[in-house]
Amino acid sequence: MFAAALNRQTRRPGPEVILGERVPEPVLWLIEYNDGLRASVLELNGAVSEWTGAWRYRSGRKIVSTQFWTQEARPAAHFTLRLQAAERMMFSGKPSWNVERTLMSSGLLDALLLSKLKSQTRRVTPYLQFGYQPMWRWQQPPPPPVGRPWGEQ
Numbered sequence: 001m002f003a004a005a006l007n008r009q010t011r012r013p014g015p016e017v018i019l020g021e022r023v024p025e026p027v028l029w030l031i032e033y034n035d036g037l038r039a040s041v042l043e044l045n046g047a048v049s050e051w052t053g054a055w056r057y058r059s060g061r062k063i064v065s066t067q068f069w070t071q072e073a074r075p076a077a078h079f080t081l082r083l084q085a086a087e088r089m090m091f092s093g094k095p096s097w098n099v100e101r102t103l104m105s106s107g108l109l110d111a112l113l114l115s116k117l118k119s120q121t122r123r124v125t126p127y128l129q130f131g132y133q134p135m136w137r138w139q140q141p142p143p144p145p146v147g148r149p150w151g152e153q
Contacts, residue, residue, distance in 0.1 A: 002042070004054040004065040011049055022047040029112050034129060073147030081141060100132035 006012055019026075027043040054065035070078040085096035111123040 001054040001056060001063055001065075004063050005052040006048070008052040008054075008065045008067045009048055009050050010067070017047065019044065019047050027116065029115075031108065031112075069144075071144050071147050077141075077144040077147075085136075095135075097136040098132050098134065100130060101134065101136070103130075104128060 023044045023046045025045075029041040029043075031039040031041070033039070051068035051070065052065060053068065054063055056063050070076075089096045107125060107128045111125050111128075115121055115123045
């Protein structure tokens with residue numbers, strides 16, 4: 001799966017690059033969900049500059065990968081949908097997504113960072129054992145605006 005994710009990089013390091021030399025402090029996050037899903041997040045700061053992911057289907061045979069696009073030049077369009085949701089909430093008085101979704105993502109991030117701070121100890125998160133029905137549905141975003149380098153703003 002690592003190779004599948006790395007191969008999705010459009011600016012991937014060449015074969016002459018030794019990742020161990022380019023990444024002085026790699027970080028591996030291991031996440032175990034209550035339903036049996038296991039996830040790993042590997043930070044390779046210094047060697048890669050894009051967000052990619054790969055997963056294996058339950059059968060164990062099929063591996064799929066993708067790249068997550070963010071607009072690094074202004075206007076940073078990857079925040080547009082979040083801003084639109086906040087604006088919708090302010091005008092309607094109704095949340096754009098369940099508060100449980102925010103608790104789940106921020107609680108997970110808190111546990112991961114505490115684990116890193118405390119010598120990679122396993123963190124049990126009973127406060128994240130709840131269910132909810134998501135309100136938000138993904139949709140294809142519009143094409144991004146033309147980016148401008150930060151220095152020209």
